[in-house]
Amino acid sequence: MPKRPRVVVLLTLVIACTPSKAPVTAPTSAAKTTPAAKDTPAVAVTFDDLIIGGRDLELVRTEAMTRALLGHFQAGAVPVVGFVNGSKLEDGPAKTERLKILKLWTDAGIELGNHTFSHPSLHATPVNEYEADIVRGEPDIRALNATLGLGLRWFRHPYLHTGTSLEIRAEIDRFLAERGYTVAPVTVDNADWLYNFVYTDAKTRGDEETMARVGAAYVASMEAALEFHERATEALFGRPIRHVLLLHANEINAAHFDEVVAIYRRRDYRFITLEEALKDPAYQEADRFVGKGGVSWLYRWDWTRGRNQVDWKTQPEPPAFVQELFAASQ
Numbered sequence: 001m002p003k004r005p006r007v008v009v010l011l012t013l014v015i016a017c018t019p020s021k022a023p024v025t026a027p028t029s030a031a032k033t034t035p036a037a038k039d040t041p042a043v044a045v046t047f048d049d050l051i052i053g054g055r056d057l058e059l060v061r062t063e064a065m066t067r068a069l070l071g072h073f074q075a076g077a078v079p080v081v082g083f084v085n086g087s088k089l090e091d092g093p094a095k096t097e098r099l100k101i102l103k104l105w106t107d108a109g110i111e112l113g114n115h116t117f118s119h120p121s122l123h124a125t126p127v128n129e130y131e132a133d134i135v136r137g138e139p140d141i142r143a144l145n146a147t148l149g150l151g152l153r154w155f156r157h158p159y160l161h162t163g164t165s166l167e168i169r170a171e172i173d174r175f176l177a178e179r180g181y182t183v184a185p186v187t188v189d190n191a192d193w194l195y196n197f198v199y200t201d202a203k204t205r206g207d208e209e210t211m212a213r214v215g216a217a218y219v220a221s222m223e224a225a226l227e228f229h230e231r232a233t234e235a236l237f238g239r240p241i242r243h244v245l246l247l248h249a250n251e252i253n254a255a256h257f258d259e260v261v262a263i264y265r266r267r268d269y270r271f272i273t274l275e276e277a278l279k280d281p282a283y284q285e286a287d288r289f290v291g292k293g294g295v296s297w298l299y300r301w302d303w304t305r306g307r308n309q310v311d312w313k314t315q316p317e318p319p320a321f322v323q324e325l326f327a328a329s330q
Contacts (some may be wrong), residue, residue, distance in 0.1 A: 041240040041269040044277035053248030071280040076261040083115035086137035113154030125165035155181040160294030185297040186246040196250040224316040242280040
């Protein structure tokens with residue numbers, strides 16, 4: 001594969017964007033011949049960085065983005081879990097209005113998970129501070145989940161950074177299990193956050209031509225990403241699995257998530273809950289990944305096996321014009 005453009009390489013190192021009592025991070029190994037679940041292919045959809053991912057926006061625009069996303073979920077009958085960064089609710093007078101926006105998710109019947117309070121990287125934060133940040137993010141999420149008759153059970157690591165040693169991983173796993181969390185893994189990931197930066201900036205300028213061009217590129221990238229991860233899954237398991245898709249609560253998804261849903265439906269996917277997805281035996285595969293990247297669980301399983309069954313160099317990248325616009329916006 002050609003050398004990645006510098007902007008993507010740097011950002012991939014930073015971002016790459018488990019069931020039961022112990023988080024699914026290092027369970028027993030599953031053979032490639034794991035029996036296929038009869039109802040696959042299927043996918044669980046998760047959204048990170050609530051109330052909004054990427055650039056912070058004025059509250060009217062954030063609420064419009066949120067309502068548009070929720071409308072797509074309802075229209076497509078798509079179960080979702082939303083992962084919250086408590087710091088995005090802020091403190092003081094603005095918190096009341098921001099909580100109202102977050103409450104739109106639970107009013108729509110959507111369960112919320114903890115994405116830490118301030119979105120720190122575990123790779124750059126002492127373990128005790130990271131654990132304190134997890135706890136700090138809990139109160140508002142617990143209160144909103146309670147309106148659905150639910151507790152707080154889902155956790156996702158910011159940047160998908162799970163620790164650069166087995167000892168750190170074990171400590172965080174212990175801490176999460178003690179607090180009743182299940183780690184939400186990710187098998188299909190794409191740089192929606194990067195497209196969104198460019199899209200949001202164009203929207204702020206009223207540049208509809210760039211919005212349309214970036215939106216079309218984003219939708220095409222989502223299909224390419226799915227095709228790549230399907231091939232990776234076939235290489236690892238010899239069958240489809242129940243995937244977990246990671247996206248972000250942002251304006252590009254508010255505009256185009258219905259088209260993402262259409263891609264999956266054309267490929268005969270069912271949309272299922274995160275809980276249903278994790279019943280797939282694939283999630284019992286051993287994961288001893290301790291690299292610095294924030295990567296898909298497919299990559300982690302391949303890395304743990306040490307067999308290099310997937311050619312990760314063929315993973316699709318954003319087109320050059322998107323990368324250039326993103327670099328210019330930083």
